[in-house]
Amino acid sequence: MESAVTAKKKWWAGGHSPFNVSYGKLMMWYFLMSDAFTFGAFLIAYGTVRFSSTAWPDPNEVFHSFPFMHGVDWPLVFVSVMTFILIMSSVTMVLAVHAGHHMQKAKVVKWLSWTIVGGIAFLSCQAWEWTHLHEVGAWWGSNPFHNADGSAPMNSNFTDFFFTITGFHGLHVTSGVVLNIIILINVLKGTYEHRGHYEMVEKVGLYWHFVDLVWVFVFTCFYLL
Amino acid sequence: MENTYSQHTEHEQADVSTKHIWKTFWILLGITVVEVALAFLHLETGFPARWVLNGIFIILTLFKAFFIVAEFMHLGHEVKNLILTILLPLLLFIWFIIAFLYDGESWKNMRKDLAPGTPKVEAPVAKPAHGGH
Known part of the structure; x- marks a missing residue:
């Protein structure tokens, strides 16, 4: 349906947006590309x-390690839980955007709130993980882990990269949660109901999914490979 | 382009669209479960081989990325102009990854060759070329 319309329209002849999205959404896409x-x-x-x-x-x-389970040897389990939480919060975000398209304020509030809960849960998990790693002596400039071949650590490259990259991602999650809270307040105040559309939810939604997308790569690069 | 739906199709679209969202969720979750399961399988049995496993992980990661960008971020349903504007610049990553990882690999080889105690590899001496007849 959409492609049929696209073929007939002269996108660059003026009169309408060649990208068929608003200025704000396009700029969010450009920002996300640079962030990528x-x-x-x-x-x-x-x-x-x-x-x-x-x-x-x-x-x-x-x-x-796993919280409250001392001495267990569960590789990958905790980080899988973190991944699940982030994917889940991405789903609740799509549902919030979806509700916004249909101008269902109560549903937007519900799903956006769950997204914020998911974001905070993820950050709590990361805080626990960092605390645990710090306790066993890992930090920027300090690598206590022996190499896979059994040799002693030669430098702190591993921990430096781990804390820098997961930290930078965590910072993105944090700002995402703050943005989501601001938008939720606006939804509750009726700003978007009054404006006639919930496009701001879509914009923060794009950002939120991007954070999820980055996590997919961080998960693979640090925990799987 | 869901925000351009006309009024009468809105309710029919609502159900279909929500189903789509959950389908994407199950795909993403399923891929993650497969990844973790494969990692455990490798830990327990040593199968599949490390390099095969890494290849599978990278392919599955790209699959997940595709579903997040195309469905959750809705890029798959935007006009072609926008899709290409976002995706074409990312092709630079192909070059970045090849160039930088190749560089890293060559550093490792130099470190190995120059490590203390590593016997120097002597180039075979081609006698006929040197000595006068």
Whole structure:
């Protein structure tokens, strides 16, 4: 249906937006593209340093703990829970956007609130993980983990990259939660009901999904590979 | 382009669209579960081989990225102009990844070759070329 319309319209002849999205949404896309390059640069730098190292820690040995379960050896389990939380909060965000399209204020409030809860839950998990790693001696400039081949750590490249990249992602989640709260307040005040559309929810939604997208790559690069 | 739906189709679209969202969610969750399951399988049995496993992880990650961008971020349903504007610049990553990882690999090889105790590889001496007859 859409493609049929696209074929007939002269998109660049003036009179309507060639991208068929509002200025604000387009700028959000441009921002996310630049942010993708920032994260990409971080992850590629991490990959380069890892490739240039003769030995590297095994993620299954580093990330094997779970809150309130002392001494367990559960590699990947906790970070899978974190991934699930973030994917789930992405779903609630789409549902909020969806409700916004149909001008259902109560539903937007409900789903946006769940998204904020998901974001805070993810940040809490990350706070626990960082605290735990800090307790076992990991921090910027300090790498207590032996390499996968059993050799002693040569430098702190592993922890430096881990804390920098997950920290930068966590910062994005934090600002996402703050943005979501601001938008939720506006929804409650009836700002968008009055404006006639809930496009602001879509814009913060784009940002929120991007944060989820970055996590997918961080998850693979640090915990799986 | 859901915000351009006319009034009478709105309610029919609502159900279909929500179903679509949950379908995407199950795909994303399913892929993640498969990834973790494969990681455990490798831990327990050593199968599949590390390089095969890493290849599978990267492909599955790209799958997840596709579903998030195309469905959740709705890019798959925008006009082609916008899709290409966003995606084409990202092709630069292909070059970045190849160039930088290759560089890292070559640094590792240099470190190995120059490490203390590494025997120097002597180039085979081509006698006939040197000595006078």
